[in-house]
Amino acid sequence: MDAVLDSCGRRRVRALLLLHLFIVSGAAECPKPLTWQNMVLTNEALLQNNFKEGAEITYECANGxxxxxxxxxxxxTGxxxxxxxxxxxxKDCGLPRPQPHMAFIIDEGTLFGASVKVICDKGxxxxxxxYKDCYASGWSGRARCDVVTCVKPNAVANGRSSWDSDKEPEYGEIIEFFCDDGHTLIGNKTIECTETGQYSSPPPECEGKRGDVDTNKDTGAMPVIVSVISTVIVVLIVLLILHHFLLKRKGSYDTGEDLKPELLQFQNL
Known part of the structure; x- marks a missing residue:
């Protein structure tokens, strides 16, 4: 009787072991893990192909x-x-590294994916x-602010300027002009290089006194010409008045033959 019970016990234990092995071997495996928002699988987890019950994988933060x-x-699990x-x-890129004469318009912040606009000071x-973009490695793009320059001023005839450098004048620099002795400066004495790369006014000119003397001579001849013309006009007016007076004296139908001696005498005056 004891032998029969012992045999039955062994069969029962064997059946339980087989059932356990069947259950364990038939347990469902997990599918390939998915990518979560802002997270990716580590390289070690990517190399795994089978994911049995109790298996563990690790996620890490995505780029940026x-x-x-x-x-x-x-x-x-299950x-x-x-x-x-x-x-x-x-990631926070922080403020872009400051550079001379440069500023930034930051409307989108400084976090990953944001963009800022680069502007330069006046001149x-x-x-x-x-624009600079915030990437995982930091701000992208290279930029610098260069000073505006103006072309070198041309040489001034009969004068000179204060600019004696081979370089081009930069924004805000002022150039002064001087005339040689005997010449007069016409225009602005100084010009400034503006933020547009143009001067504030055209360079002046140096005008000599010789032109002033010639102008005075021409101006002095004008009264003589006017005087001669006035004299001729007065003589003609006098002749007309005298002729009219003589006609009135001799009558309307007088041919004027008797006046010829008087007119000849007047012309000889």
Whole structure:
């Protein structure tokens, strides 16, 4: 009787072991893990192909994000993955590195994906990119602000300028002009290089006194000409008045033959 019970016990234990092995071997495996927002699988997890019950994988923050808290571990339980306890936040590029005569318009902030506009101070022009983007590695794009220059002023006849450099005048620089002895400066004595790359006014000229003397001579001849013309006009008027008077004296139908001696005598005066 004891032998029969012992045999039955062995069969029962064997059956339980086989059932356990069947259950364990038939347990569902987890599918390939998915990518969560702002998180990616580590390289080690990407190399795994089978994910059995109890298997663990690790997540890390995606490019442009950094870990705020949590471990990033997910476990295969009952054929499903547990949610990873990882929180990621955008990287902060901070303010762009300041450069001379440069400023930034920051409307979108300084976090990953934001963009800022580059502007230059008055009298300086932008060279390079007009915008910088916040990437995972920091701000992108190179830019600088170069001072505006004006072309060198031309030489002034019968004069000189205060600019004696081979370089072009820069924004805000003032050039002064001087005339040689005996010449007069016509125009502004100083000109300034403005933010547009143009001067505030055209360069002046130096005018000599010789032109003033010639002008005076021409002006002095004018009264003589006017005097001669006036004299001729007066003589003609007098002749007309005298002729009319004589006609009136001799009558309306007088031919004027008797006046010829008088007219001849008047002309000889």
């Amino acid at each position: 994000y950094e870990k705020e808290e949590g471990s990033g571990t997910s476990t295969c 054929g499903e993955w547990t949610n990873p306890d990882l929180q990621c936040k955008k 300086y022009e932008l060279s390079g990119t007009a």
